[in-house]
Amino acid sequence: MKLELRRIHIKDIQLGNETAVKDGVLTVNAEELINLLKEDERIKDVKIDVARPGEKTRIIPVKDVIEPRVKIEGKGKGFPGVTSKMEQAGEGKVNVLYGAAVVTVGDIVGFQEGVIDMWGEGAKWTPFSKTYNLVVDITPVEGLQPHIHEETVRLAGLKAAEYVGEAGRDVEPDEVLVYEMGSHAEESKKYPDLPKVVYVEMLISQGLLHDGYVYGVNTQQILPTLLHPNEEIDGAVISGNCVAACDKITTYQHQNNSVILDLYEQHGKTINFLGVILTPELTTLDGKFRTCDYTAKLCKMLGADGVIVSEEGYGNPDSDLLMICKRLENAGIKTVLITDECSGWDGMSQPLADTTKEAVAVVSTGNVSHVVTLEPADKVIGDDKAIATLAGGWEGCLEEDGFMKCELNAVIGSTSEIGYHYCTAKLY
Amino acid sequence: MKFKVLYYVNQFFGQVGGEDKAGMAPEFKEEAVGPAMGFNGLLQGEGEVIGTIICGDNFFNENKEEALEFIMNIIKEKQPDIVVAGPAFNAGRYGMACAGVAKAVVDELNIPVVSGMYEENPGVEACKSKAIVVKTADSAAGMREALPVMANITKKLVKGEELGLPEEEGYIPQGKRLTVFAEKRGSQRAVEMLLARLNGGEFKTELPMPEFDKVDPAPAIKDxxxxxxxxxxxxxxxxxxxxxxxxxxxxxxxxxxxxxxxxxxxxxxxxxxxxxxxxxxxxxxxxxxxxxxxxxxxxxxxxxxxxxxxxxxxxxxxxxxxxxxxxxxxxxxxxxxxxxxxxxxxx
Known part of the structure; x- marks a missing residue:
């Protein structure tokens, strides 16, 4: 399978009369985009705005972040099984508006939405302060049930990203990244001496604002399943706007999954990367046993020597993470876990909800309860009062002088458990 | 202006006497006594030990309230910028006394405290979350190593500088997991950790597994x-x-x-x-x-x-x-x- 990600470097976004990319500047025809999104009769109103790195702009409450792309060659356009007909992703050529992102905001669906600050203290904590963000503010019609409301804004975000991505169709890329990997038999023949490595990506699968989707299938309904890494970085996996803002895997982060990309970088050099196992995090004990046993079995069947397991969310999924680890280590498979911690405002509490002695190699991506103070914004896109009810905020945390205190919990991507960001926790 | 240090030692390091004097009630001397003298020199003029409280280990542990009342009154009166206690090495009662002083001073007066102890001293568990406890040898033979580390940390705390990692600064971890930025993103660190494991190399987990309390279920309700x-x-x-x-x-x-x-x-x-x-x-x-x-x-x-x-x-x-x-x-x-x-x- 061969995928070309052809990056067009975006250096600014402007609103204008056409949607096009010229000299690295993405211009978006807001009216056309609004009309497109309003074709969904569940959407009452849409507003479009732009937030640029360094501007004193706050975006809140953020639901999802999506990278605008267009597939110029090969099957599986956009997000197959979701926004376009079902076709297999992972092959062909994709033009990527690299440096740009579509960010969805609007009436709050659930407590798990978040904040992006484009400047100052807040910018340090989120990877999406560095992207040029086209913010799509969606007001649904009144009376929508919560699940329908969530689906509506999720689809609107994906559609907006596809619409914007189309602007890159005929633009020459600034760089071309090639991701190519053959069958296990072929790769093992090429690299007979390299250790075989599998990536287990856990996806929270627990209901409203807690679901992930693969080819449009809610991961609540899947058994752990094997993907070619190219499929995920080509739009097969999307976010259901899951869990707390700090460690939800946004659609953007699926498209650019950092574990996949960093393992790919080593493929053929130090490891033989076998693929990605998507594992749902279920709520029932039976479900946890089923998925954890099944995941370990797949790793064993593939002959993995080493596995990286990334979590999504915290609390009960800590058990899934450690159950998988225990099974893999007991099968002689070297395992590295990526997780964040819940050690309280002062960092003095027990960091995980479960423990196992087999978890000897763990990457920590920070304490979700770490409290940060964000400076007053010149401009708020969305509604900053939402912070009072978001996970990580509290009544009164938006102070009268405009300063906002919140836990990293509320900051999009801050403690990303696919290791997309730079936070860690150290013992002091 | 020099910052002010108030020093706490036991009867032995306060040069009053050995075990036979362990019952002595606290005294205050407006000078640096015992380790406080060496400590004072290590402040290199930036700060000054303004006095030393000397208290018998048995007296402190057996009459804690009375001892603390005296000690706290002195500290309130002298208003030091920081309190230094010990080092107590592996002396258990001395360690517990230093911990008792540290907890009271931090909790009630919000004045920082630096101490020094051997890792297994029971005083460590009693106060490490409140005070900065420098890791010392198990006997007074480690005085020469301990004092400069304590003095260095004292200077940083008074100036409001953030302390580095425990292993860099020489103190026993307080048990706080602080969120900081790493040089490499998490996925890169995970890949490198896995490669180290696969190649039999050294690696260090970023999150040692927590230890859990076990709670026995209550007996069943009969009726x-x-x-x-x-x-x-x-x-x-x-x-x-x-x-x-x-x-x-x-x-x-x-x-x-x-x-x-x-x-x-x-x-x-x-x-x-x-x-x-x-x-x-x-x-x-x-x-x-x-x-x-x-x-x-x-x-x-x-x-x-x-x-x-x-x-x-x-x-x-x-x-x-x-x-x-x-x-x-x-x-x-x-x-x-x-x-x-x-x-x-x-x-």
Whole structure:
């Protein structure tokens, strides 16, 4: 399978009369985009705005972040099984508006939405302060049930990203990244001496604002399943706007999954990367046993020597993470876990909800309860009062002088458990 | 201006005497005594030891209140910028005295304290979360190594500089997990850790596994029909409007609500929990806090009584320290109210 990600470097976004990319500047025809999104009769109103790195702009409450792309060659356009007909992703050529992102905001669906600050203290904590963000503010019609409301804004975000991505169709890329990997038999023949490595990506699968989707299938309904890494970085996996803002895997982060990309970088050099196992995090004990046993079995069947397991969310999924680890280590498979911690405002509490002695190699991506103070914004896109009810905020945390205190919990991507960001926790 | 250090030592290091003087009551000398002299020199003129409190180890541990009253009065009067105690090495009673002083000074006066102890000194556990305890050898032979480390940390604390990692600065970890930025992103660190493991190289976990408390289950209730049963939940069920503003994640408080006049919660309660799909709980909050069924049981005589109040907080992201505090507070109330059993629901 061969995928070309052809990056067009975006250096600014402007609103204008056409949607096009010229000299690295993405211009978006807001009216056309609004009309497109309003074709969904569940959407009452849409507003479009732009937030640029360094501007004193706050975006809140953020639901999802999506990278605008267009597939110029090969099957599986956009997000197959979701926004376009079902076709297999992972092959062909994709033009990527690299440096740009579509960010969805609007009436709050659930407590798990978040904040992006484009400047100052807040910018340090989120990877999406560095992207040029086209913010799509969606007001649904009144009376929508919560699940329908969530689906509506999720689809609107994906559609907006596809619409914007189309602007890159005929633009020459600034760089071309090639991701190519053959069958296990072929790769093992090429690299007979390299250790075989599998990536287990856990996806929270627990209901409203807690679901992930693969080819449009809610991961609540899947058994752990094997993907070619190219499929995920080509739009097969999307976010259901899951869990707390700090460690939800946004659609953007699926498209650019950092574990996949960093393992790919080593493929053929130090490891033989076998693929990605998507594992749902279920709520029932039976479900946890089923998925954890099944995941370990797949790793064993593939002959993995080493596995990286990334979590999504915290609390009960800590058990899934450690159950998988225990099974893999007991099968002689070297395992590295990526997780964040819940050690309280002062960092003095027990960091995980479960423990196992087999978890000897763990990457920590920070304490979700770490409290940060964000400076007053010149401009708020969305509604900053939402912070009072978001996970990580509290009544009164938006102070009268405009300063906002919140836990990293509320900051999009801050403690990303696919290791997309730079936070860690150290013992002091 | 030089910063002011008040020093605490025991009878031995205070040059009063050995075990025979361990019963001495605290004294204050307006000079640097024993290790305080060497320490004073190490401050290199930036600060100054303005006096030394000397107290017998037995006296402190046997008359803690009296000893602390004297010591705290001196400290309040002298208003030092920082208090230094020890190093106590592996002397248990001395370590506990240093810890007692450290805790009182930090908690009541909010003045920083630096001490020094051998890792296994019981004083370490007693005060490491409050004071900075420098890691020392197990005997006074380690004085020469310990004092410069203590002096260096003292200077940093007074100047308000952030301390580096425990292993860099030489102190025993306080148990705080602080969030900092790494040079490489998490996925890169994971790949490198895995490569190290696959190649048999050295690696260091970033998160050593926590150790858990084990709680024995309470004995069974012998006669349910006479028992008062209370409902307690971490599922975030609150009256509509969330009057006590309980957080949707990482709760800082709990609430209790009178349900004595109700047969069910449905209608006036909902969940503010940020960790699960709330739709079904909002439809029928009794799915999380089963008041409806319990009230039926009460009518049928299966149980004696449903306690008048239910207790609630949010479990998601709530620190174990907060959860322990809530549990202790709620448990105390329930016990005092004569509740026999609790149904604790999570989500």
């Amino acid at each position: 349910l029909s006479k028992a008062t049963i209370a409902l307690v939940t971490s599922g975030g069920i609150v009256p509509n409007g969330n009057p006590d503003r309980i957080q949707s994640a990482s709760a800082q408080k709990w609430g209790k609500y009178d349900v004595s006049q109700r047969d069910a919660l449905t209608g006036e309660y909902y969940t503010i929990h940020g960790g699960y799909d709330p739709v079904y709980a909002n439809e029928i909050p009794d799915r999380v806090v089963p008041l409806d069924v319990l009230k039926e049981f009460e009518k049928e005589g299966v149980i004696g009584k449903v306690y008048d109040y239910f207790y609630t907080t949010t479990g998601t992201g709530t620190s174990v320290a907060n959860a322990t505090k809530f549990g202790t507070e709620i448990g105390k109330e329930l016990k005092e109210a004569g509740v026999d059993g609790v149904i604790l629901t999570s989500t």
